[in-house]
Amino acid sequence: MAGSSDAQLQIKLVTKQSTYAVPDIPYSVPSEIVCGELNSLVNELLTETHGGAVVEFDFLVGGELLRTHLSEHLSERQVSAEEVVLVEYVERFPAPEPQDCLEHDDWVSATQASGEWILSGSYDSTLHLWSRKGTHLLTIPGHTGAVKAVAWVETADKICSFVSASQDQTAMIWQWNQTSNSVECVHVLRGHDRGLECLAVDPTRTYIATAGWDKVIHLWSTVEGLSEGESFPKKIKFDSKVILQQLFIGLKKKIIFCILQSPLMSFQGHKEAISAVQWSEEGEMISASWDHTIKTWDAELGGIKVEIVGNKSFFDLSWSPLTRTAITASADRHVRLYDPRSTEGTLVKSTFTSHTEWVQCVKWSTTSEYHFISGSYDKQVKLWDTRSPKAPLFDMSGHQDKVLCCDWSNPELILSGSSDNSLRIFKSQHVL
Template sequence: MQNSSECQLQIRLITKQDSYAVPDVPLSVPQTIDTKSLNDLVNQLLKENNSDFLKPREFDFLVFGELLRVPIIEHLQERNVSTEVTVDVEYIERTPSPEPEDSLLHDDWVAGIHTTDKWILTGCYDYSVNIWTLHGKPVVSLKEHKNVVKAVSWLDEKDPSKGFISVSHDLTGILWSWEPGSDNVLPKAILRGHERGIDSVGVSPNSSRLATGGWDTNLKLWSTSLKDDRDEPAHKKVRGNTDLVTKTPLNTLKGHKETISSINWVDNYEVCTASMDHTIKFWDVELCGIKNEIVGQKAFLSSSWSPLSNTLLASSADRHIRLYDPRSSEGSICKTTFTSHTLWVSSVTWSKYDQHLFLSGGYDSTVKLWDTRSPKAPLYNLQGHQGQVLSVDWSNKKYLVSGGSDNSVHIFRNKDVKD
């Protein structure tokens, strides 16, 4: 009997990327073939079939919907797949490793980040809100808050001239106006209504509403209009040359028992909240009621909703990241668990351009780039932080951005996206 290293397996190489297509005839390969050998094989076939093909490419391989990370025989054995069948092996161009681009030094821990096409917005433990260029140049630093700034968000990623929101443990949120590129930033409205520190904020897709959550366990909804939320004249107080509007919430939604750590808008009428009370809740903001609930085993620290796949990523106080499909009618709504961080995962965020890619940051000082089709190992570990990673952001598809307790923001360039 032959030993396993000599045993052969029939595979068929297929791809959806037409420019890299090779004849999809069955090929006989060693059962122990791995991604490196498969990569060599595909490049060899491409060269044989196209004399213009000069530069070898790097590919990843999907077998039964999951990226190959072990020899193919082990991959098949894990799934109880017979070696007698012809196995379809789909190859895709490999996501390139992001390159370190810049590091932005702050005076204290960086808790909140949101990027747009040219600018980075950060919130800091020294009570400041800061705007930077994507190339690391400071534009303006603002200190209107009286306590730690936990989260920041542009009102419209595509149009930073619409302003931004910051929320703080001083119990308030501030709506700001800004002339992009200038240091002309003004607080336009102060949000009052929370009884304890605010930890999270989310802006609706149409930019007309805000949702905030924090240590008083309440989800509060606000209008982004600088008029009063009830279309009545709002209380104003003169402050320098500007009128600062005091806003009160449109609605207060009760249901959580611990702090709300993360807020995502599913669409303009539905909000998703993750909480330290071990639950994730989906709220109908028109009816002001709970539509759906996910109950976990641990406190939820972060979450991110993908409109590309209609799924939710969430991290808990247990090192793991879980992917939930709240609309699933088959089996568990938790579809995949991603484990690589060695300490708690503080922040997760989906890619805006690829339904399979996401970013995570943890208390183990690492940022990881993942593909949902590779749950056992991230694509890349992005090094650089010397302390806990508190926030990650991928709102600008060209840049992966993270901030942490080492007082710095690290920027990595995504080579997968061309200028």
């Protein structure tokens, strides 16, 4: 093992992946050893004890991934090099592989995957259904403004439902019959005074939250029959079965015959456009706004539970139920990790800096507590590990213009939509 310095450090190699465990003894290594050299050392030890193919590892020292030589890493984090240094190694996250580029007629501003299917929304007011292999299944007209958000509601074997939100001030619930490959609009959610920017379906697929430029969050039911003025349970019970009534929609004429719904509840408090809304806990929502604030709402009682004030407009927010933390996209080129319930110092736990222009969208992995993606006006989609705030794991290049939306709802697929009129699909090799 060669390093650029004669100085030596004592390290102990540890891992939570028992398959790759090496003898629990101190090893003497050059102080300026880097990740590649540590990787060679571990593989040499594994060959002696286990045999087998070479495995790529990353290394954690003091809770952060090693990205410089070891002595510099220890110095920056004020970790003593006088004692044995614990170096944890984990199997390296494999690089996502480009899979498809799905062309649209206008900017791609919304997307979400579910199982075998992909949904996308465009500035030309249309929705599109695709297979995960990139086959185009349907073009769906109906909105009269840019589609800014989409989400799956139910994905049954033959009948699926999804919701879309548009700058035309409405959200629509749709039902897709896979057998006939036909789509019907079953509900129009009308109540906003200005264009919509975001929506979220609760974990039980019973409630939908929508928000946008009128600064209000509206709460709707996917269950037929509930409307404003009717009795609404003070305690939201997350066990209701979604019932959607099939009605006729004349797609070719763009004449929609569906049920008009009124919101069940409305939440006011933001002073500028709301850019993101998510269900964070049972009976709780979290929203981000151009007014520089993040608010946590009690969806049962209607009040604000927590308010976080930032120093820039928020363009997107993604909540992780695995870590109960949120990541945000902002106008200052940074992605931030917030812990709304933190009682120890600042609520900002990490800042991730690599993008060179506005960060427009962020999305947590649904299976990993450490990984998320971000998309920016700099045309880049980046995959991050929260243990490496100074540098992303990977840059997923390919877009020719600003990235407007991204999605990682299906652990196997990373999606990004752009003002270059394309939806790009990367295959994620790391599925827990």
